[in-house]
Amino acid sequence: MVAAALLAAAIVAVASYGLGARWATEELQSRFEAIEQSLSGSSFPLHERVLDSLAELTQTELVSVNAAGAVIHSTIDLDDGAQGRFESSEDGRTFHTLSFPVRNEVTRQDRVAGISVLFDKSQIEASRRRAAILPLATGLSTILALTTIMLLLSSRLINRVGKLQQRVELVAGGDFQSTVSDDIDDEIGRLGGAVDSMASQLSRLWSQINRQQSEKLLHQIAGGMAHQLRNSLTGARMAVEMHAQQCPAAEDEGIAVAIAQMEVAEDYVRRLLLVASGRQDEDRPAEVQSCFEDVRSSVSPIARHLHVSMRWMVNGLPAVDVSHSQGGVGGEILDGPTWIAAASNLIHNAIQAGNDVHVELRAIRNDCVRLSVSDDGPGVPESIAADVFEPFVTSKPEGMGLGLSVVRRAAERLGGDVRWRREIDRTCFELDAQLR
Template identity: 55%
Template sequence: MQLSYRSLRLRLLVPILATAMLAALLVSAASYFLGNRWADEQLRDRFTGIQKTIADSRFPLNGRVLDLLAELTRTELIAFDENEKIRYSTVGMGSEQEQVVEARKTSGAKQISLAIDMTNGDAEKKYRLLTFSTVGGASRPDRVASIAVLFDEAHFEATRRRASVLALATGLSTIFALSSITLFLTSRLVGRIRKLQRRVEKVADGDFTSTVSDHIGDEIGQLGQAVDSMAGQLDTLWKRIHSQHREKLLHKIASGMAHQLRNSLTGARMAVELHAADCNSSDDEGIRVAIRQIELSEDYVRRLLLAQSGKQDKDRPARVMICFEDIRMSLSPIVQHLRVEMDWHIGDSVEDVVISDGPSWTAAVTNLIDNAIHASREVSVLLEKIEGDPTTGAVPLLRVVVSDRGPGIDQSIAAELFEPFVTSKPEGMGLGLSVVHRTAERFGGQVRFRRKGERTIFELDVPIVDEAGEKTE
């Protein structure tokens, strides 16, 4: 079931605003209730003050005096005699006189609310009526026995309304500020999440190079870093899978080529040997080189067939000088043909150096030099011994440095230069440097390249072993 889309802004903003609005309404209602209580207390205080002023007064409570007192106290006053007859009033009662008299009789000292129709034609108004008795009412000259005090209900309603409206206005302004801040923060949050979503979609489509982390140390920032880490791991895994596919393809190609080359090389060697016997030229250097090249090619084919069958050829320790001389002899015809200026350097202490597998090292170094002489007319080869360091555990190494003045490595393939089938040559298969890399890994060494000035430099390091093939300390 597909869920309907709801923006995160709404899912965060609506509950917050609803809660804030409910809180504002509750506070407003509570303020209205408290305002009502304050109005009642204010009414009692005013009534008590009026009662203390008028109840035992010695001045006559006639119409003129009541008008002045009503204006001062902002009330309406009605004076009654001992027979409950109205003697003086600050409001014209008209037909409502009986209602006021009845209300005064039933209310006693309690407050009541009643509606009185003003005789001056104004709209109906509500009052609260409280009464008290005067001191010596029957014997007073004005014969006023009790006073009814009418408080305008509109004043108390305004007090309650002001209290609630103030609370509601405060709540609404708080809601507005809260909603603005929340909308701003959620917009930023949603923007970061959408960026993360687009990044994940790119990862799902196979793009593992771009990054999404905004380097903010919160949960979304950590999630972005986790996505970047996942993309990096997927990139490594993807490259490994491609490498494995290329290796499988390489095995298949090697198998097919090896079977064809084995027959061709066997025939070529027999033909060269027969020609040498017929021409009685066994001492001819060119024939020796040709036979040696055929022998090396036969050895390569044998190794390819072993690799294709899942087997590994046994290591054959060899002295490095013998292997190095074989390389020079085998490459000399190509060097002469291409008119390459070669500069061979052999360092000290390499005469007795032994490497764990002579044929593999010879093939790797031959590939490095062959690439250089096809890229430049000036090539330098250095063979030297790197002493070990017992304090750091570094073992002695045999280093081959091949440099040339060629155009260098294309930056588009520099990161994958040692992978199979990676090459910038239109006619190349991209297998030479992958063989060098695999040889270095097999020896426990490494191969690397760099560009220094106008020269491209490759370095191959392999550990030095003893006569039995064990690494030396």
């Protein structure tokens, strides 16, 4: 761009000088024609005083010659070597000479046959320079202004392109979070927006791929663990049932809870084996309040054993026998075991994290219920807060990071969502599920 500007300036300079020379030549020719028109047909004598006055008036030098070409009178002292050519004077000045004949030279008393008009070459050059200055100054100032503007715009454009290049390199390296688009609606701005959109799509695709890989690994782990647990659970349940038959107490809460937990564990194992084999268990719709009571009955003894204060609340739900036609909330959830597994997971995490746990089940719409579980524990570490629902993400040294990922999958299967927040020194998880 600088080279182009310099070339344009050189072209403007040459063109301006050529234009100035043309204007100066035309002016010189116009002056000569005016002098010729005034003197060629004059009837007054062209003696020394007249020529001196005319030379001063026209800012030229005049030389009169007779028919033989000899000088009659000259307004300057000519160089001896220049006689007949009138190219220079004794003071070193050089001239451009134009001549014209005088009419009626035979009848003239002054015997003048012709007049030579001498134009000082230094004045001609000065006139050319003056004529060239205006277009030269205009052209150069325009080039300078345009070059400065273009350099500023190009510099800004180069900076934006450089940022776009860095962004594309970051995206190619796996960084899908930073952005490069700006608020300028031009080609670069739209290209930056397209790169950001591509990065966002790649981020979602990358997360989906990682999730699929994690789920595949989870299925493999689930299958291996389920095969090992099935035999152990069968033996443990047989031992507990034999002990229950021999126990003198008619009703032993501990044994009942143990058998119920083993039944739940066996159901988990069965479902894990189905998942590992690539199959899905059939949905088993269940009344949401019954599921809630099952969770409370199984978790409450554990909370008492750990000396954790539990508060259970049910708000806005109808009784079991209330139907849709009566205007109440539908009581059945799509798959009871899935909801029980997710709710139990959230409550067990809260019991492990804090000493005071609140569990609330309430209707948020006619077709949706929300389970809220809050505890007074320290909360989710900031390092894993954004990925807490991803598989194998955990802050527990002994944990595998599968519980909350199972809760999220359960929420998706139940047509709902799961989220968490921290407020007033308490951590709250919310599980939404659709009702049939």
